[in-house]
Each structure stands twice: as structure tokens, then as C-alpha cells.
Amino acid sequence: MGRNRSQPDAAPRPPTFSFVVPVHNEQEGLRGFHERLKAVADSLGDSYEVILVNDGSTDGTAEVIAALAALDPAVRAVSFARNFGHQVAVTAGYDFAAGRAVISLDADCQHPPELIPHMVARWREGYEVVRTVRRDTQGISPLRRAVGRLAYRAIRLASGADLTDQADFRLLDRKVVDALKQHREHARFVRGLVHWVGFRQTSMAYTAERRAAGRSSYSLRQLAAMSAAGVFNFSVRPLRLAYLLGGALLAAAVVYAGAALVLWPLGAAPSPWANVTMALAGLFGLQFVMLGVLGEYVGRTFEEAKGRPIYIVRDTLGFDRPAPPAAEEAEEADGEAGDRDGDFIVYT
Secondary structure, eight states: EEEEEOOOOOOOOOOOOEEEESSSSSSTTHHHHHHHHHHHHHHHHHTEEEEEOOOOOOHHHHHHHHOOOOOOTTEEEESSSSOHHHHHHHHHHHOOEEEEEEOOOOTTTSGGGGHHHHHHHHHHHTOOOOEEEEEEEEOOOOOHHHHHHHHHHHHEEEEOOTTTTEEEEEEHHHHHHHHHHOOSSSSOHHHHHHHOOOEEEEEEEEEEEEOSSSSSOOOOOHHHHHHHHHHHOOHHHHHHHHHHHHHHHHHHHHHHHHHHHHHTTTTTOOHHHHHHHHHHHHHHHHHHHHHHHHHHHHHHHHHHHOOOOOOEEEEESSTTTTOOOOOHHHHHHHHHHHTTTTTTEEEO
């Protein structure tokens, strides 16, 4: 026997996929990127949202984002009060993402969206982190490539983590995103955090395409800042270099003293001033190196002790509407709507 019962509106179902896209001065290529990403996202057959994080753009990027959000109900936007940097923009995207799987990629099309179905396939196999590794980057200068390799080598030597040629083009399971959201240090190095939290990880190789339009706003200074975060945020090995530098200086002093003793009877020993100069130069050099390393750690501790927010959001767009359902979910919703009678659900 059927009965009627008042039923409040159910909470909207979270999307299956969240695409996190940091954006900075990408007005020229953002529409083309959105077309490519939307075609790939639609082919997955699941509900999704696209979160564009406007990292203080100074061109017409904000207007392009607003136009895309008006046309595509899956588009959401987070706009920073100023430029906070690429790693912080990725962090904000993770904070706002609601999907069961969160995929981050850049808006310049160097991260090919067409690789996403293969990443999703690995996620469905049970992997919780699907990261990507660049085999090659089209259109990059040899100097920039050499600097990048040097930065990753420094990170590997300091922290022991080999992150060479890894990018912020990755898929993370919801549980991994929740784990990352617990880490709120200001000097962000998301690749290092993803490595640190663990979970079941795999990697995929890809070739980074040329930028679709415009010029890269990721400067060598930002690369240096990211490298420093990778070195100092994940290891105290630079502090332990004092042992190595001190030992090397002591060994050099012993060798120098031995050579001086051997040469002294022959009348060819270095002058006393040379001895003093060599000793002072070595000692002062060691002290300044270690003062710089200690200063870096103290400075980072000072920044964290301030307790400032990682980023400041000026406004958001599109989060007040649910993600559009996938085709299968829409059919299911239509079937449920057929059983509704006004504000009541009919049970049989």
C-alpha cells in the first residue's frame, strides 16, 4: 500500500571529477583550452566541475572566465586578491574541489588534456595518485631546461626525493586531497607534499606541448623559490652539511700543515702570512655558508609563525550551483522525478 511523506530536497551529489586549473594572464588561450578540456571531460561519462583559479591576472583573464562560467555550468572560478603564485593557486583549487578524483593541469595546454582518460583508467585500477613525468618540453630554451634540471638535482640531493621532470599535472583521489589539505605551510611545493603523503602512486610519461598562446608568466625567480621550498621544507640535510664542510676544512688544514712541515727543512715552506690567510679564509667561508643556511631555516620559521593565510580570495563564481550531471545520472534523475507528486514522494 502506498503512502505519501514530506521529503526535503536532497543535497546535491558531488561531482566525480574536479579539474583544477591555475590561471595567470591567459586571456589569449583560455577559450581554446576550455574547449579541449570540455571535450575530454564530456567523454569520461561522469559529472565534473572545472575550477579556474585566477591568480591575480592583470589582463582580460577575469572577463574570459566570467564568459566561460556563463556558458558552461560546470565552470567555477576562484579569484585571488593578488598574485600568490602557481603552487598556491593549485592549493586553492584543491581546497575548493569537491570531486571524488581531482585532476590539476595548466591552462596553457602544455599539459595535454587528452592524457586525462588514461590517468582516469589508472585511478579506476586502484591507484590513488597518478602523476606525470615530462619526457620532453616543446619550445623550451636549453638554458631553462638546464636550470630546471639543476633545481631538481638540488632537491634530490637535499631531500632524497627524485622529482625530476614531474609536473603539477596529476590525478589525486579524494583521500589524498584531504590529506594534502592538512598541510598549510606557506612556502608551497605541492609535488614534494604529494610525494611525502604516500598512498598508492604511479606515473605516466608525456611530452609537454608548446604554449597555445601568449608567454609563460612562470619566471626563473618562481622556479628558484619552488626549488628552495623543495630543499628546505622537506629536509634538514643542508644543516648537516656543517659536518661535511667542517670535516673538509679540517682535512684541508691537515694536508696543508703536513705539506708545510715537509717543505720547511727544504726552505720552501709557505710564509706565515700565507698560512694565516688560508686558515682565516677557510674558517670565514665555512661560517658564512652555515649562517646563510641557518638564516634560511630561521626565516621560514618566522614566516610560518606569523599565522597569515596562504591566500586571500577576492571573490568566487559558480559554486552556488550544482555540477551538471552526466548523461547516465541525468536519466536516473528523470526517472526519480517521474515518481514525484508535488512536494511529496510516493512510496509503494
